[in-house]
Amino acid sequence: MWGFADVAASAHGDLPEGARVYGYFPPSSHLVVSADRVDAHGFMDAAPHRADLPATYNAYVRTEADPVYDAATEAEQMLLRPLFFTVVAAR
Numbered sequence: 001m002w003g004f005a006d007v008a009a010s011a012h013g014d015l016p017e018g019a020r021v022y023g024y025f026p027p028s029s030h031l032v033v034s035a036d037r038v039d040a041h042g043f044m045d046a047a048p049h050r051a052d053l054p055a056t057y058n059a060y061v062r063t064e065a066d067p068v069y070d071a072a073t074e075a076e077q078m079l080l081r082p083l084f085f086t087v088v089a090a091r
Contacts (some may be wrong), residue, residue, distance in 0.1 A: 001024070001025055002023070003023075004020060004021065005013050005020070006018060007021065010035070012038055019064070021061060021062055023064070040062065041061050041065045042059060043059075043062075045058045045060065
C-alpha cells in the first residue's frame with residue numbers, strides 16, 4: 001500500500017533514523033529494505049526479491065526534499081499520488 005513511514009533504524013550513513021519517507025509498503029509494522037542509490041531526495045530498495053518490480057514500487061521519497069509534501073495532507077497524498085504514476089505509465 002502507498003503511504004508514509006519513518007526510518008526506525010538505518011545502517012546507511014546518508015539515510016538517518018527518523019527520516020520520513022513516502023513509498024510502497026507491505027501491510028505490516030516494519031519493512032526491511034536494502035537501501036541503494038541513497039541521496040537527499042530518497043532511495044531505492046535493491047532487495048533481490050523486489051528486482052522484477054517496476055522501479056516505482058522500489059522508490060522511496062524523503063519528505064524533507066519533496067516540494068509537494070505537506071504533513072497536513074498526508075491522507076490525500078496517499079490516496080491521490082499513486083494516480084500520477086498510473087497516468088505517466090499509460091503514456
